[in-house]
Amino acid sequence: MAQRPEGDVQLTITFWYYKDLARAEAFYRDVMGFTLAIDQGWAKIMHIGGGAHVGLVDETKGMHNSEPIKPVQLCIRVPDVDAWYAYVQEVGVDGLSELFVNDEIGIRAFVFNDPEGWQIEVQTATRPGA
Template sequence: MNRPEAPNALAITFFYYRDLPAAMRFYEDVLGLPLAIDQGWCKIYRICPGAHVGLVDETKGMNKWAAIKPVQLCIRVPSVDDWYTYAQAQKLDNLSELFVNDEIGIRAFVFNDPEGYQIEVQSATRPGA
């Protein structure tokens, strides 16, 4: 049996929340992500064409909320400096300093969403990075 060759249509990473309405407000109001699919207890937000994040009520999802979150959502933006200025004004939880990683060619910063998922916002510092 051969693997299907048709291109993928959509990518969704799911995060699990105890307080889904608070998570929704953060992703809509702070990050400005549009709601793409509303499944009731699961809200799927568009990050960019083809990439989405799903916020799931942990009482109904396939997985449960966990205190330790060994996952990071990374969003690449045209101007990390503009986003960093905005993040500082929003007083985001656990906001890092703006940093450069020359090895992988990025400028970035991180912060936590309302239930502790880490979000990295970055821009490339060189073509192809």
């Protein structure tokens, strides 16, 4: 039976496709505070934290196109969701929700959209193990 190759995964990258790559890169750098980890020209791989990355791709060069419906969400867990909420209110983001609590899964969170409509959730756990 086939076995998975040994060794840890080195990076985790989720790729999203954009009509305006420069605008997306500026948002993730200047608003979200992510750093550029790998610059491939038409793909900008931004470091989120740990081994997590988001890849921003110019749709004219990548494997997919930017579509109007974005059925994927980027969720980042932070130590202080209230501080993040105050921050994004100040910088101004599209589609900002109210802060909400989901007791079933143990989070306090809010959502907003990046410049091309990809949804970002920022959350803090409200109980251990959540």
